[in-house]
Amino acid sequence: MVRHEIPAGPAARPRAARPTRGGAVDSRRLPRYAAGEIAVPFVIATAAEAIDRDTFWEEHSHPTHELLWNERGASWARIGGRVWTVTPTAGLWIPAGAPHSGWAPAGTLHRAAQFGIHAVPPLADRPTAVATTPLLRLLLDRLDSEGLDAPARSRTEAMVLDLLAPAERELTLRIPESPLLAPIVAAVRGNPADTTTLAAWAARLGVSTRTITRAFHAETGAGFSRWVATARVQHAMALLAGGEEIDEVAARVGYHSASAFGAAFRRITGVSPGRFRAR
Structure with a gap:
């Protein structure tokens, strides 16, 4: 299985959990990077995490563009004065360098893909809802599969980029x-x-x-x-x-x-x- 280290990705080491009414919450402090501040060796790198307890990501930013979606459950990302809902069919594109925080309840199967800015033009210059169709999800899964050679990977990445498009609706709440x-x-x-x-x-x-x-x-x-x-x-x-x-x-x-x-x-x-x- 091809794996790349993703700067400030969702699997970063959590801080000590803090108690809440519903039990312990993983509160994760992640770095802030400007767009392109760290060079990455990939075009698209994917990651998955099964969230076993309520998890909060403090405000951070990536040197890469990021696409968030869930394989199971719903989660939220706050960017500026908006809270975005992320589900299996409604993903969120976050441009490189954009500060954001996140929340995922226990039971969520959280997915993320990082896009190197050297190879991928931004879908938009602001956070944008993305329709994560079954085909798009299958292609992103394929990038995480074993035995994918370089030509096959390049073809799959090209298809992913071709399918990325803003969704018709934005599941957002202005605060x-x-x-x-x-x-x-x-x-x-x-x-x-x-x-x-x-x-x-x-x-x-x-x-x-x-x-x-x-x-x-x-x-x-x-x-x-x-x-x-x-x-x-x-x-x-x-x-x-x-x-x-x-x-x-x-x-x-x-x-x-x-x-x-x-x-x-x-x-x-x-x-x-x-x-x-x-x-």
Whole structure:
């Protein structure tokens, strides 16, 4: 099996685990590299890791372009003010040198591919969602197989690069940073089942509902209800990818019925919860 050392890759040595409500979390501190700061001997190098407990990667950056996807489960990457959802069918392209952090729950089978900038032009100059189709995943798997000679590897790499394309949808959540919205963001992201209404938040914060709505639109491009629905769906994707039943997931993210949850899920992702879990 061909293996390359990938600078600051997902298998870097973790720091000591820190306890949380759900148990121990692997918190990993990785280096920050500028694009091309370290020369790499490969065009594409792949890696896989079975995440056996909740894992957090502190903010870091690679000298290579990176493609993240999962063979099993859903995870998240934060880049600037956005949180991206990564699943088996929705990957994430991160340009070389772009600072990012990540989170993967226990049970995730995490995949990553590093692309040498000397040989691979960037798919985009910003983080970009990528549709990780079955064919693309098979080709990336082939690069990690034993007995692949140089000509076969070059052909496979060329096909991978030919298939890389931005996805039609981005599974992202913009995180507002204003002090006004901070309590709402903390409550919803900490407990997606929180059902505090816009009117209740306005009363609690001593402002009008209009002020909160304007602030959400200014910082995220979405209103309060849309932002909360997106945060809930993003959390639900990880639960569904972990095999939980749709009715249970609906309740855990604040919906009183599976039908209401399904409608919200389709609006955000374009597919039903059942289809997403099957994929």
